[in-house]
Amino acid sequence: MKINLISDTVTQPSAGMLDAMMNAKVGDDVFKNDPSVNAFEEEVARYFGMEAALFFPSGTMTNQTAIKLHTQPGEQLICDKYAHIYNYEGGGVSFNSGVSCKLVDGNRGMMTAEQVVEAINPPDFYHSPLTSLVCIENTTNKGGGACWDFNELKEIKKVCDENGLKYHLDGARLWNALVAKNENPKDYGNLFDSISVCFSKGLGCPVGSVLIGNEKLISDALRVRKMLGGGMRQSGFLAAAGSYALKNNIGRLSEDHKKAQEIGSVLGKLEFIKKVEFIETNIIIFELDESQMFSAVFLSKLEENDISIIGMGQGKLRIVTHLDYTAQMHKHFLKILQKIG
Numbered sequence: 452m453k454i455n456l457i458s459d460t461v462t463q464p465s466a467g468m469l470d471a472m473m474n475a476k477v478g479d480d481v482f483k484n485d486p487s488v489n490a491f492e493e494e495v496a497r498y499f500g501m502e503a504a505l506f507f508p509s510g511t512m513t514n515q516t517a518i519k520l521h522t523q524p525g526e527q528l529i530c531d532k533y534a535h536i537y538n539y540e541g542g543g544v545s546f547n548s549g550v551s552c553k554l555v556d557g558n559r560g561m562m563t564a565e566q567v568v569e570a571i572n573p574p575d576f577y578h579s580p581l582t583s584l585v586c587i588e589n590t591t592n593k594g595g596g597a598c599w600d601f602n603e604l605k606e607i608k609k610v611c612d613e614n615g616l617k618y619h620l621d622g623a624r625l626w627n628a629l630v631a632k633n634e635n636p637k638d639y640g641n642l643f644d645s646i647s648v649c650f651s652k653g654l655g656c657p658v659g660s661v662l663i664g665n666e667k668l669i670s671d672a673l674r675v676r677k678m679l680g681g682g683m684r685q686s687g688f689l690a691a692a693g694s695y696a697l698k699n700n701i702g703r704l705s706e707d708h709k710k711a712q713e714i715g716s717v718l719g720k721l722e723f724i725k726k727v728e729f730i731e732t733n734i735i736i737f738e739l740d741e742s743q744m745f746s747a748v749f750l751s752k753l754e755e756n757d758i759s760i761i762g763m764g765q766g767k768l769r770i771v772t773h774l775d776y777t778a779q780m781h782k783h784f785l786k787i788l789q790k791i792g
């Protein structure tokens with residue numbers, strides 16, 4: 452039995468999803484003539500109570516498009532030091548938009564409204580870049596799937612309004628936060644100028660992310676998507692997978708969260724584990740006590756048992772639970788972990 456826990460992106464489309472994809476009515480979406488894409492975009496916009504949405508091939512492209520639309524070259528955005536847009540988008544922020552990032556030293560990828568205020572450059576001080584955008588990530592990836600306190604997000608929104616800043620949410624795993632904290636997606640739609648969500652992570656789709664905002668933003672996003680080379684033709688096959696996931700795969704995320712908790716509590720009892728970070732959703736980040744076992748040894752012991760997890764650098768290891776990680780695999784994995792200990 453092969454168990455792959457390196458990411459929640461490793462899932463294969465389920466039989467039900469494939470069926471929905473194969474039965475999709477499609478057209479040429481570059482001409483906005485694909486009925487499945489049009490319906491899907493409307494569904495996602497409605498889900499967040501926002502005006503409009505646009506389907507993209509990746510979450511990197513939705514984030515990059517939002518940043519392009521909210522900034523001018525030379526300006527600066529504010530984000531946490533762990534942010535995906537800063538660490539894992541190939542430097543696209545500077546390449547595509549010509550903006551710099553002011554990094555905030557937050558907690559597990561989350562900053563406070565006070566820290567945001569401190570990170571804003573005074574607009575009349577022309578020596579420093581003009582601050583124009585605040586980017587949030589929920590759940591945080593490098594922060595171990597942490598969920599924001601919604602009240603803090605509201606406080607940051609106030610700071611944005613008072614300082615004329617735009618407010619973007621990288622919600623690649625927002626679904627996990629909505630389920631873990633029992634939140635209403637429309638509250639997020641109310642708060643942010645733009646939201647990016649991924650369907651290719653916890654929701655189990657093969658491809659696809661959606662950018663959501665008001666009519667004006669999304670109509671401008673169409674041209675930026677074109678510039679980035681992201682226009683797709685009969686993409687209704689992919690949108691149908693997204694529609695399927697929206698109906699069928701959100702509620703079940705709580706199962707992934709429960710399994711993550713159980714893995715965390717087994718890890719916590721092992722001698723050679725130094726620290727397991729607080730687990731809120733489907734991501735487990737932990738460190739070994741290298742005087743007892745090297746990470747490389749631990750990883751190879753797992754590999755011998757056909758189990759893959761991933762290193763994050765700085766001695767941290769990561770496990771991500773997902774749709775294709777079954778109850779049977781879970782039982783087996785916990786047994787192997789205890790055996791290694």
Ligand SMILES: *Cc1c(COP(=O)(O)O)cnc(C)c1O
Pocket residue numbers: 508509510511512514535536588590591592621623624649651652660
């Ligand atoms: C995965 C991810 C993205 C987008 O990744 P793609 O692979 O380009 O779809 C963006 N933000 C976060 C936090 C992510 O985890």
